Amino acid sequence: MAILRRNEHQTKRPRVVVVGAGSAGAVIAARLSQNQDVDVLLLESGPDVAAALEADGIQSTNFVEALEVENRNLRIPVRRTASQGLSDYVRGVGTGGSSSVNAMVGMWGMASDYDRWERDLGCDGWSWRDVAPVFANLPIPLFTTLLGEWGNVDRALVDAATDLGFERRDDLSTASLAGHGIGAVALTCNGGRRASVNDIYLEPARSRFNLEIRGSSAVDRLNMNGNDVVGVHLANGSDIDANAVVVCAGAISTPQILLRTKIQRSGIGHGVKDHPAVAFTLALKEPSEARYAISTLLRTTSTRTGKHNDNSQTEQGNIHLLPLNHTTAHDKMHGAMFAAVMRVYSTGSITLAGLHDNQPDGGRNSAKIDLNLLGDERDMDTMTEATLMLATMVEGRSFAGITNSVSNELTTDDMQGWLLNNVGSYSHIGCSSKMGALSNEDAVVDTAGKVIGYSHVWVCDASIFPDLPSGNTHLPVVMMAERISQRISESLLPN
Numbered sequence: 001m002a003i004l005r006r007n008e009h010q011t012k013r014p015r016v017v018v019v020g021a022g023s024a025g026a027v028i029a030a031r032l033s034q035n036q037d038v039d040v041l042l043l044e045s046g047p048d049v050a051a052a053l054e055a056d057g058i059q060s061t062n063f064v065e066a067l068e069v070e071n072r073n074l075r076i077p078v079r080r081t082a083s084q085g086l087s088d089y090v091r092g093v094g095t096g097g098s099s100s101v102n103a104m105v106g107m108w109g110m111a112s113d114y115d116r117w118e119r120d121l122g123c124d125g126w127s128w129r130d131v132a133p134v135f136a137n138l139p140i141p142l143f144t145t146l147l148g149e150w151g152n153v154d155r156a157l158v159d160a161a162t163d164l165g166f167e168r169r170d171d172l173s174t175a176s177l178a179g180h181g182i183g184a185v186a187l188t189c190n191g192g193r194r195a196s197v198n199d200i201y202l203e204p205a206r207s208r209f210n211l212e213i214r215g216s217s218a219v220d221r222l223n224m225n226g227n228d229v230v231g232v233h234l235a236n237g238s239d240i241d242a243n244a245v246v247v248c249a250g251a252i253s254t255p256q257i258l259l260r261t262k263i264q265r266s267g268i269g270h271g272v273k274d275h276p277a278v279a280f281t282l283a284l285k286e287p288s289e290a291r292y293a294i295s296t297l298l299r300t301t302s303t304r305t306g307k308h309n310d311n312s313q314t315e316q317g318n319i320h321l322l323p324l325n326h327t328t329a330h331d332k333m334h335g336a337m338f339a340a341v342m343r344v345y346s347t348g349s350i351t352l353a354g355l356h357d358n359q360p361d362g363g364r365n366s367a368k369i370d371l372n373l374l375g376d377e378r379d380m381d382t383m384t385e386a387t388l389m390l391a392t393m394v395e396g397r398s399f400a401g402i403t404n405s406v407s408n409e410l411t412t413d414d415m416q417g418w419l420l421n422n423v424g425s426y427s428h429i430g431c432s433s434k435m436g437a438l439s440n441e442d443a444v445v446d447t448a449g450k451v452i453g454y455s456h457v458w459v460c461d462a463s464i465f466p467d468l469p470s471g472n473t474h475l476p477v478v479m480m481a482e483r484i485s486q487r488i489s490e491s492l493l494p495n
Helices: 025-032 111-121 128-134 152-163 198-205 251-259 377-394 410-424 474-492
Strands: 015-017 039-043 073-079 086-092 179-184 213-214 218-227 228-234 238-242 244-247 271-273 276-284 297-302 319-324 334-341 346-354 367-370 402-406 458-461
Touching: 015 025, 015 218, 015 228, 025 039, 025 198, 025 213, 025 244, 025 297, 128 458, 152 297, 152 319, 152 334, 152 377, 179 244, 213 276, 218 244, 228 244, 244 251, 244 297, 244 474, 251 346, 251 474, 276 346, 319 377, 377 410, 377 458
Parallel strands: 015 039, 015 244, 039 213, 073 367, 244 458
Antiparallel strands: 073 086, 179 297, 218 228, 228 238, 271 346, 276 334, 276 402, 297 319, 319 334, 346 367
């Protein structure tokens, strides 16, 4: 068994291996390598590409172009509901992870999300008052789209929502107390270019002597000595020793790594959540010339406050309506409108499917991923309300002015059946290895991100969300990484 060990002159500095160079791993590696007394090895399963050499599609501020860069998008088969077969779930791969291919909508979530983490989910120190200053000081730029840059679908949404009495506000990305509003979103871009964590965190750190970034290095499992993590085992069969390991492989891959390692925490792969979404395709009268695929957002709060919704504060901002000015980089004659549920109760699972000798990788990457979207009646109720709201809106005056037709095939006679057959997701998967109190048997990591019951191993990515925030998940992951990197740095200090 091949083992990569440090040279003799390196033995005085501890080595930290960070698994995954996405929204969390890039931040963790950049922050830990600020300490010159620590060697940091960042392992990424996809290619490592310096920011200046990124493909045009990755650099573009039009995210649909990034989705067409073949070697930067991983398509994973998942089952969204029991009524659906397997379909692709797209995740970013390579340095920057999904921050290099996502829709660039930067959102903090609702203040009530984080207060719930602390109050109800055992995550002391993660309330809104704790995380708000971190969000406010993130180095990732947020560009609020300008009216003159909006596409026709953006304008139709804003006009229709204004007619319905929604307040116009262009601060929805950071307005964490506003449960209702329509207006511009802020995108993670700067100077006409996407601002991924590869750009913002890794690029300034690449010249550090104590940071190595190694692409095409997929990690299969952690190496253990009892309950002490001592390194990682790569998919190519080699081993790398480490004084500490931080797993940041994402909400789909992280639980698989922990399960293959046989980490004994019952919550691994359970409680998985995503934001369910329904899309209506719009056949446009004129080709879209929008600079950004998405520039606006409608946020509102469900009116269904029945027996399940005793605390209305936790439901604030639980519905999004989102426009898509064009569906692909080459088709400018079709746009879309999405309705999504942002406060989610349904939970799914990620389990290992077993090893199969007839598969090229021995089956180590085979997992059964069931999202179980709309499995809880509260989500079904809210999705029904959001979908009917969307259907009414796209049939109105504002959308009639820009569309030849709307393809939704909505069947209100069997609304639940239609939703189970047609619902997709916002691609915000999380909660698969949750953070929680030490006394919580389902918690996988403590409030510092450290795996409970094990030494020298942390997890930081969307998998450790105790619950999904009510917004796009990229910036919340970066926020968590900033905080957890501080905890890890403190643990590496000499006694």
